[in-house]
Amino acid sequence: MEEFIGAWAVRHGATRDRLLPLLHAIQEEAGYIDDAWVPAIAKALNISRADVHGVITFYHDFRRTPPGRHVVKLCRAESCQARGGAAIETAAAKLLGVAMGETRADGQVALEPVYCLGLCAIGPNALIDGRPVARIDAAALERIALEVAA
Amino acid sequence: MKVFVSRDMASVALGANDVARAFAEAGCDVVRTGSRGLFSIEPLVEVETKEGRIAFGPVGPGDVAAVLDGSHANRLGRIEHLLFFAGQQRFTFGRCGVIDPLSLDDYAAHGGWQGLGTARVMTPQQVVDAVKASGLRGRGGAGFPTGIKWQTVLDAPAGAKFIVCNADEGDSGTFADRMLMEGDPYCLIEGMAIAAHAVGAGHGHIYIRSEYPYCIATMRAAIQASAHLVAPFVLEVREGAGAYVCGEETALLDSIEGKRGQVRAKPPLPALQGLFGQPTVINNVLSLAAVPFIMVEGAEAYAAVGFGRSRGTMPVQLAGNVRHGGLYEIGFGITLGELVNEIGGGTASGRPVRAVQVGGPLGAYFPPSMFHLPFDYEAFAAAGGLIGHAGITVFDESVDMAHMARFAMEFCAAESCGKCTPCRIGSTRGVEIMDRIIGARDASVSVRPEPVEGLSSLADKGKASTGSVGTGEGYLNRALYSRSPDRIDVSIAAQTGLLRDLADTMKYGSLCALGGFTPYPVLSALDYFPEDFGAPAPIKEAAE
Numbered sequence: 242m243e244e245f246i247g248a249w250a251v252r253h254g255a256t257r258d259r260l261l262p263l264l265h266a267i268q269e270e271a272g273y274i275d276d277a278w279v280p281a282i283a284k285a286l287n288i289s290r291a292d293v294h295g296v297i298t299f300y301h302d303f304r305r306t307p308p309g310r311h312v313v314k315l316c317r318a319e320s321c322q323a324r325g326g327a328a329i330e331t332a333a334a335k336l337l338g339v340a341m342g343e344t345r346a347d348g349q350v351a352l353e354p355v356y357c358l359g360l361c362a363i364g365p366n367a368l369i370d371g372r373p374v375a376r377i378d379a380a381a382l383e384r385i386a387l388e389v390a391a
Numbered sequence: 392m393k394v395f396v397s398r399d400m401a402s403v404a405l406g407a408n409d410v411a412r413a414f415a416e417a418g419c420d421v422v423r424t425g426s427r428g429l430f431s432i433e434p435l436v437e438v439e440t441k442e443g444r445i446a447f448g449p450v451g452p453g454d455v456a457a458v459l460d461g462s463h464a465n466r467l468g469r470i471e472h473l474l475f476f477a478g479q480q481r482f483t484f485g486r487c488g489v490i491d492p493l494s495l496d497d498y499a500a501h502g503g504w505q506g507l508g509t510a511r512v513m514t515p516q517q518v519v520d521a522v523k524a525s526g527l528r529g530r531g532g533a534g535f536p537t538g539i540k541w542q543t544v545l546d547a548p549a550g551a552k553f554i555v556c557n558a559d560e561g562d563s564g565t566f567a568d569r570m571l572m573e574g575d576p577y578c579l580i581e582g583m584a585i586a587a588h589a590v591g592a593g594h595g596h597i598y599i600r601s602e603y604p605y606c607i608a609t610m611r612a613a614i615q616a617s618a619h620l621v622a623p624f625v626l627e628v629r630e631g632a633g634a635y636v637c638g639e640e641t642a643l644l645d646s647i648e649g650k651r652g653q654v655r656a657k658p659p660l661p662a663l664q665g666l667f668g669q670p671t672v673i674n675n676v677l678s679l680a681a682v683p684f685i686m687v688e689g690a691e692a693y694a695a696v697g698f699g700r701s702r703g704t705m706p707v708q709l710a711g712n713v714r715h716g717g718l719y720e721i722g723f724g725i726t727l728g729e730l731v732n733e734i735g736g737g738t739a740s741g742r743p744v745r746a747v748q749v750g751g752p753l754g755a756y757f758p759p760s761m762f763h764l765p766f767d768y769e770a771f772a773a774a775g776g777l778i779g780h781a782g783i784t785v786f787d788e789s790v791d792m793a794h795m796a797r798f799a800m801e802f803c804a805a806e807s808c809g810k811c812t813p814c815r816i817g818s819t820r821g822v823e824i825m826d827r828i829i830g831a832r833d834a835s836v837s838v839r840p841e842p843v844e845g846l847s848s849l850a851d852k853g854k855a856s857t858g859s860v861g862t863g864e865g866y867l868n869r870a871l872y873s874r875s876p877d878r879i880d881v882s883i884a885a886q887t888g889l890l891r892d893l894a895d896t897m898k899y900g901s902l903c904a905l906g907g908f909t910p911y912p913v914l915s916a917l918d919y920f921p922e923d924f925g926a927p928a929p930i931k932e933a934a935e
């Protein structure tokens with residue numbers, strides 16, 4: 242990963258304002274940002290390790306542990322709630338066997354909250370491994386559970 | 392045969408990709424467009440005929456033959472003739488859903504780049520004057536006059552200036568920025584290029600939230616394809632990282648600079664010391680995308696539409712439990728009731744509308760008795776609410792308003808940037824208060840008989856502890872457990888008083904609108920729907 246970070250900075254720039262793009266690139270590559278990589282990131286952009294750590298922990302998107310093999314991002318915001326989102330959230334947690342905001346012990350699936358996907362007239366909505374799904378009901382949840390079991 | 396199918400993220404979520412594939416496999420020439428903006432008819436297919444495009448929707452992948460021979464039951468005819476579209480004034484969204492978003496030929500054929508051409512033969516001051524005369528106000532929420540902002544940046548002496556587009560669109564119930572960027576990205580690029588010419592900026596950033604992957608891809612492709620047309624102005628996309636507060640303009644600037652997205656104290660204004668300390672125009676997507684129209688049709692044409700000091704059109708977003716949800720662009724002044732009941736068709740569930748939240752998570756909840764409100768910045772402010780980014784979230788009678796008030800506090804706690812105490816800590820205390828109110832309501836205990844300490848307000852709390860100073864272990868215990876339900880008055884009346892106190896502190900003691908406006912949804916829920924907070928219901932007005 243140190244090599245990846247160094248090469249990225251050479252290609253895309255080594256200034257501080259490149260920090261978020263670099264963190265996105267690392268997470269895209271590895272799925273998460275390990276604390277062990279912080280010194281290399283700091284060195285590549287010539288900023289302090291504390292700075293890097295502060296940024297990683299500020300933003301909800303960045304994770305410091307490996308993600309589940311599948312990630313279900315379920316919208317919890319108001320417009321989806323108006324369409325029965327809370328009941329779907331409870332049912333999803335039960336069906337997938339994992340609490341909201343957690344990764345299942347076997348690492349198969351993570352259920353994560355997201356606050357609005359901009360699909361607010363057709364909720365409840367989710368991103369299943371990045372694929373948008375709308376109007377989620379009990380039947381749709383069954384399909385999602387099957388999909389992430391694979 | 393040529394057919395048009397949307398590639399908008401909402402359309403795809405409803406199955407548009409499968410539909411498009413089915414038509415392609417049947418030998419059709421499939422053009423992927425943006426969304427027309429009415430989701431109850433999606434996935435939508437439009438077939439090109441001599442009489443214009445004929446729409447069918449919703450359709451599935453198995454409907455190809457019936458659509459192509461015209462026999463499909465969901466034949467809608469010309470989109471423009473549908474009620475939902477006939478009444479709109481699409482100044483900004485005229486091309487969205489019509490053209491191939493990334494086709495430069497389509498864009499040019501539908502009036503694209505004319506605004507930039509017009510602006511380039513004008514002086515920067517003339518462009519700024521035109522934007523001022525149009526009456527355009529910032530569509531991101533605060534409603535600040537765009538022309539005045541641009542004037543400040545134009546007048547600022549500096550080597551480098553920036554244009555920053557705020558595409559963080561974090562409010563629940565809003566999706567207009569997303570639809571425009573996915574459906575007509577060159578319109579935003581043109582608006583930014585005009586802004587760059589007007590203030591003398593060389594570089595532009597578009598900050599897009601990470602929850603919008605389709606947007607990010609479309610904007611990146613559009614920037615690349617149109618680079619030669621806006622040169623020497625250079626544009627780049629910056630991806631957010633899931634922080635709502637980064638929609639606040641100064642937090643957004645810090646985020647672009649590679650820092651934690653914390654709100655900066657103002658002054659200095661971003662217009663004078665913005666990105667990298669340089670003068671910066673920061674505008675919402677819709678503010679910038681309105682500018683090409685103003686250049687082509689003239690400031691007067693834009694200002695001719697509207698209400699009071701709210702000039703031009705607003706792309707209103709109908710969301711939540713609404714029958715005909717989607718994007719409805721119309722001049723200011725239309726009433727809330729017309730939008731929700733006539734255009735939106737009431738709730739999707741068919742049950743009565745109980746509340747609408749206007750303006751996202753920081754906006755007030757209004758009951759139907761407020762449906763006479765005209766869509767206008769000043770009218771909403773006077774009614775204790777805000778238009779914000781013009782999202783309207785509809786709720787039916789099953790909604791628990793105490794739960795929604797709790798959610799507003801929970802959201803504020805999750806998204807607070809942490810800079811000021813009323814927001815960072817107050818929101819968490821707010822969740823706790825709401826839990827007590829909901830708990831007491833559900834237990835149907837309205838008054839606790841003998842609270843250990845009658846802490847009905849913060850003032851009492853101060854007195855109680857002074858009186859106990861020096862009483863040794865008892866004092867320590869009280870201090871340690873002062874928040875435990877056994878030691879505070881958990882009656883609904885006391886907790887409601889505390890909630891109002893807290894809301895007041897947040898409103899006046901917060902640096903930005905996240906902490907400062909969270910009281911809007913909380914207090915409006917409490918004031919309009921007291922019965923959900925365990926208090927008696929208000930007497931219904933006869934007008935209802």
Ligand SMILES: Cc1cc2nc3c(=O)[nH]c(=O)nc-3n(C[C@H](O)[C@H](O)[C@H](O)COP(=O)(O)O)c2cc1C
Pocket residue numbers: 528529530531532533534535537557558559560561562635636637638639640641673674675676678679903904905
């Ligand atoms: C917590 C918070 C979130 C905000 N989110 C957004 C947003 O997502 N998009 C936006 O355009 N403005 C947002 N704003 C408003 C911006 O701070 C700013 O007023 C706006 O970008 C100015 O552009 P305009 O004048 O074109 O509206 C937000 C403000 C606050 C306090």
Ligand code: SF4
Pocket residue numbers: 636654806807808809810811812814815901902903904905906907
């Ligand atoms: S009100 Fe909240 S979000 Fe705004 S500056 Fe203060 S702590 Fe940050």
Ligand code: FES
Pocket residue numbers: 316317318319320321322356357358359360361364366563564565
């Ligand atoms: S509120 Fe769920 S998509 Fe907007």
